Amino acid sequence: MKKIVYSLAVALMVATSAFAQQTPREEIDLKSWQHLSVEQSGVYGVNTQKALDFLKQKNKKAQTLVVGVLDSGVEVTHEDLKDNVWVNPNEKKDGKDNDKNGYIDDIHGWNFIGGKDGKNVDADTLELTRLFKKAKEKFETSKDAATNKTKFPAEYEKYTELKKEYEAKFAEAKQMSSQMKMISDNLSKPLDVLIAELGDQKLTEEFMLTYEPKSQEAKQGMMLFAMVPKEAWAGKTMKVFGKEILDEINEGYKHYSEQEKYNLNLDFDPRSIVGDDYSNIKEKSYGNADVDGPDSNHGTHVSGIIAAKRGNGLGIDGIAGDGNVRIMSVRTVPNGDERDKDVANAIRYAVDNGAKILNMSFGKAYSPDKETVWEAFKYAADKGALLIKAAGNDDLNIDTDIHYPTVYNDKGVAVSNNVITVGSSTSDSAVLKSSFSNYGKKSVDVFAPGSEIYSAIPTRDGVYKSNSGTSMASPVVAGVAALVWSHYPTLTAVQVKQIIMESVNKNDQLTDISVTGGVVDAYKAVQLADKMASKK
Template sequence: MNKYTLLVIIAFISINLNGQNNLKLDHNELKTWYLFDLTNDSIVGISAQKAFTFLNNKKSSEVIIGVIDSGMDIQHEELKDNIWLNKDEIANNKIDDDANGFIDDVNGWNFVGDLTFQNYEYERIIMNPDLADNKKILNKAKKLYKTSFKEAIKDIKSTKISLDRLEKSHETFTKYFNKSDYTFKEILEIKTLEPDLTHEILEVQNYIASINRISEISPIYNPIDLNTKNIIVNRISALKKRYQTERIQTSGNTVKNDYRATLGDDLTNIDDTGYGNNNVSVNIENEEHSTHVAGIIRLIRNNDKEVDSTNHTLIMPIRILGSGDEHDKDVALSIRYAVDNGAKIINASLRKEFSPYKAMVYESIKYAAEHDVLIIIAAGNESLNLDLNFRYPNDSKDLTTEFTNNVIVVGASNPYYGKNLACDFSNYGKFNVDIFAPGYSIFSTTPNNSYNFKEGTSMAAPVVASIAGLIRSYYPQLSANQVKEIILNSGTKINFKVNTPGSLNKKVAFSELCSSSSIVNAYNAIIMADKLSNEQ
């Protein structure tokens, strides 16, 4: 990590935390802040423990939540017992036992097969201008490609400088210690006047100081453990992966190579199904997103004590994402796959700017509505007003009217009750975003039995999906439409002005950021669901 990158990170963290009520949460508390209660903890969480206490000893039923996302680690210690199992399919016999059109789909389906790279939608439009609805969209795609390409060139230069620098440092320290698994503690104990070695030691000291400063600004980040081995080696490995990806993005071939062609399906034909494969765990080392989302839906943790009231939830993994944009056809078919195989809730933590075959997706959303399935969609992370900007998938064709009532679009919120309650990166919209949910520094599962913090509306959406899962498990008689209305009408109402995402100086009423003017609240939702259920 070079000095420039560190300064950017420090500045970003400082901006995001500026003005929040004096940070009180330590590293462990941050792992579960989104479960806290505003009244008891002064943190705008979802009041999870209150909800679980109310539900104690109540009968629950199984509910399946489809996760349309990237590859998922279904063997993770916290997920493996709650991964959906297709009981009508015999594993690995190469026969479509349940005649659903997908061979050996024991745990879900992977619509993009072994692909790890996909084109961005603007690249597909440049390759095939007929995909653009009009010339304005075509020009917009070309402009976005040029901007993205320039940024990628800058990124790859920065990555290469950092990589070369670290490899030189590693070579120097390996030669000095006659081993490669040295620690920072050993480096700091070196006594030398040799100029090159002294310079390398100084670089390590600066790196440690920078990381520790970041950890002081935000407890999400741990300070450097000087006894940890292979810190530089692991950083080199990560940079090499990034460099490989950036080389592909800057090769000029991304608007020439149709990565999708290897799957052999007709992208214009929604009836052309069965492509892809049954391996839902492809490329999980580089695709942490889905595993993190699943953990948010699946389990609740309270430091060392697990408070787990989500055993009713089964996760159905559906892979449509690699590096690049998802195809509309895959989005549409993944929704139908989830519906046809028993999901009552679908989480789609994905958003893109262009959607050439959006009609396919609209019809699938309607199909889900007809089968009483609720869809939760992340609002996106561009600080955009979605009442003025189309993002896909969505439930409005004109930005003013919804064509169905089974979709919840979710923005991301911060822990602290104040002007920075809305995450600075979150998209928003009085009409086209329904509710906000915790999306800052969410601690959850990552591949290979690991855990980490991530942030984004991608993390906020599964918080809502998890609450929807609770409601549909304990009150299965309630419809998808009713669950949506319960969630939107039971949130923590925010009646003050906040900073508009993307601007520290422009304040608006929270009611201008989402239709419910609320942060989702599990306890309030359960109380409302219980009351409505008893009245039916």
């Protein structure tokens, strides 16, 4: 599930107390907090500027490094990304496969969830839906269903588990879409009134305690502040906060409605859109060159975190956006669960075409062709590439509740040594783990800023926006890794991983829920990289 609404909309269901932090929230620039230094601010950012200053002091000249973003697509013409987008040097847009790599017109990457006729998959089912549908046919609707139940008892037991999980998720989607619609209907007018009353007023705790609403509708809108955490509104204007809330509620409604219509719909099959043979796991030359696709919101946001151009006065500064890192878009992830075949092919395409770092901000609960993905992990390791992936957003211990793709096989042994799994941290030093973030003493390597990260979104959707998720934390680490590796190109993928993990800022809150027990730090990473590279 890709477009999970771990956001302000969820907070509407639960009253949450505010937490203290060393730097008052009102003083934090929430559009760039991931760059802060914990030593200077008390906020566990990744210390980007000090890392850049160190590299400048050392007179380190960076080499171009390509980061493959395996995602929903990337708006490669975005104002803050277009200068840092990968261009295939051996390909022309002429309908021919100029570089003979099997992909026609792959100027900026490739789209593995599209058809040769230019049509694209937007929505898809969950892997749970696919497995349940297949098992249901075997044990409920086929002519041999009755005998299959006794002939395959273990499979039938698994089917009953899938059925229970599927029906629970479908019921949840139906209930939540109804609730989100009701919340939207009830809050839209009161919030509009509050925005009209307060507009550009900055919301602080002191102001909120003394403010007296001017109308009954404004009073109704004020009830919202008792239901969401202080961190959701402190330091923002009412105009900004109100728009964020309404956007998130409407996104929540859209998410759960689409679960009913597509993700959990047993009759929905996107193969009719693109003609892809999902059963042919060995197929490779399929898809099209549309690396943006119908909805590149997620992938564009991820790309901005990594490499939005620094110092151009627009939007945001990417961690590695100083002009040396190029984003390669490999469209892999629909609105639903990614297919294992597409993941494996996306990994191979990216590394075959020069990507040294792959960001993988996706995941799911089931992976029927996981061996194919593991083979791709090994292939990437052999090619010297580093894979950085999101831990997932279900607040689960993924040492026991597996989140795919995982680097660990069924025996619990890592299939390769080139993968970093990332959990999400907050701007609140008193409560570092994001409430939604998965964790695991063995399975989550590091934490990184992932709550309320401001980044690029497609121009048609508004240009910039704050999003939360391990999907945001993973590209923070990818950005740090790219910053390190582009300036110290003699390092290996394994060494870059070692540097990232050994240079974290440790905190007791993360000790038992991750391998390193810390949040990544770019400054400490480049310092360690400098020492390691000088020994070569």
